């Protein structure tokens with residue numbers, strides 16, 4: 250009967266037979282098993298622990314295969330919070346050293362099932378790459394989200410702790426399913442109020458839910474909290490009155506959240522208070538908090554994202570401030586370093602602090618939310634970006650000193666290794682504003698768990714679980730995803746251009762940007778340095794010499810215009826418009842072709858997606874299709890704005906075999922988007 254009506258419907262509405270989906274289930278679209286299956290096998294757990302029982306529950310509800318025994322074995326510390334799975338067609342055995350390892354194993358098994366992999370004979374051992382796999386939410390207490398494009402914050406402070414939204418648990422479960430075990434729930438531009446006793450009770454409500462999934466809460470703290478909340482005379486980290494205030498506050502936190510993770514601090518950066526306000530160093534500030542947290546096993550993530558509006562190249566400043574402090578930080582302080590030296594651009598070389606800090610713990614911070622990548626309007630799959638940084642060889646300890654190996658404990662042992670990324674999650678029904686932005690949350694978690702996975706592999710898993718197990722659909726969607734990051738670089742900022750975004754909100758192009766009264770180091774002119782000779786920021790010895798912050802092996806390549814990879818050329822060099830590129834074209838022509846190629850890549854993404862009509866559910870199909878239209882228009886906007894503007898310097902024609910501009914430069918300059926930058 251079902252079949253007939255569907256068959257008939259196919260004639261009337263050819264695309265309506267796949268049930269509409271709103272994306273709210275993320276990649277967790279498991280279907281509960283039938284009673285018959287449930288009764289045909291046993292899922293046992295040898296551990297009296299709520300997380301282990303949850304692992305059992307997930308399998309009882311969704312596992313369609315053979316019997317499974319879950320066992321906790323405290324004699325396997327080398328597994329950390331990973332797991333071992335062995336099995337054959339009759340029975341699978343899972344062991345873990347930590348209860349949460351059993352939960353991760355359960356999701357691993359379900360992933361195998363949902364991606365149609367064989368489970369009849371299994372020999373799996375998974376040990377996570379990083380100990381602390383963390384999300385950073387930039388959520389404010391008024392529920393706006395700084396750089397958030399998926400609605401308001403998930404955390405409903407007005408209702409907490411009385412009302413526990415079911416979404417808190419869904420959030421925790423989604424994170425656990427990809428191995429995320431830590432979350433900083435508030436903005437690094439932190440309100441001191443988060444430490445108020447009333448808020449601690451609300452946090453306790455969240456922590457209780459998260460704990461069931463092995464997730465620890467961390468807080469961003471405002472360095473002036475003692476003075477603002479506690480009425481101390483100042484917030485000097487060496488002032489005994491201030492230290493006492495923090496001690497009492499930390500004690501209060503651990504009373505309500507015994508497994509509290511620690512603090513994330515943005516200090517003396519973009520107007521935030523910090524130890525330098527009192528003539529103290531970052532190390533003195535961080536160590537004061539670290540000493541107080543240490544008896545509770547807590548950590549301090551101290552951000553290295555610092556820069557002042559000086560004449561010094563912004564790309565050099567974090568290194569200049571932090572390298573002299575190397576060795577001064579306590580062992581429960583981890584320096585949290587953005588992947589690149591500027592700010593989450595579509596493409597940046599790795600941050601030279603990686604490896605240069607030899608006696609300090611360091612961790613990478615990525616941005617999942619697409620502040621500089623078209624918000625939740627553009628489809629940009631970020632695994633290739635994450636992997637590009639992790640695989641970058643710093644040469645700090647010789648060849649093979651990749652950012653991944655420097656931060657995962659391989660080359661530099663640490664009490665705990667860590668990785669963080671700024672979340673793209675909000676209260677939108679589909680969580681991330683764009684169905685494909687879910688893939689970036691997923692990919693980050695998967696890479697934090699195992700940074701050796703390939704972008705393709707992660708995409709395949711995600712597509713199979715999120716859209717379809719059909720090979721042709723997986724291939725098509727994967728092609729879109731794998732093209733998307735390079736496409737964005739091409740239509741926004743190819744060849745090493747960076748930060749030529751519209752002021753403040755960072756959506757769309759403004760290479761001419763020179764906001765009156767704004768900081769010069771927030772202005773596109775500062776970054777592209779275009780003139781009639783050429784374009785690009787000279788960071789070689791003849792310019793800012795930022796290149797000297799890298800190991801000689803790296804500096805010799807990036808610093809030599811002949812050897813520098815095209816993708817970083819204008820990051821490190823001011824290059825004449827007439828310069829002959831590796832392709833044989835002039836720089837100007839190459840730039841034009843890159844922008845044009847970016848536009849064409851988005852067109853191809855559209856074509857590939859449109860061919861999938863009827864093969865993915867109509868709701869998500871249409872929603873993605875509409876966003877791709879925005880992206881295609883934006884790509885043309887970017888191309889026209891940048892080429893018409895740079896042409897005023899190059900004074901050369903746009904090669905005649907590429908699409909002509911469809912906008913007037915003056916019209917584009919008048920565009921002022923009313924986009925809120927939530928601070």
Ligand code: GCV
Pocket residue numbers: 387395396437438515519554592620
């Ligand atoms: C949270 C960039 C963003 C800011 C952000 C800052 C940071 O400058 O534009 O919104 O502030 O980075 O990472 O602290």
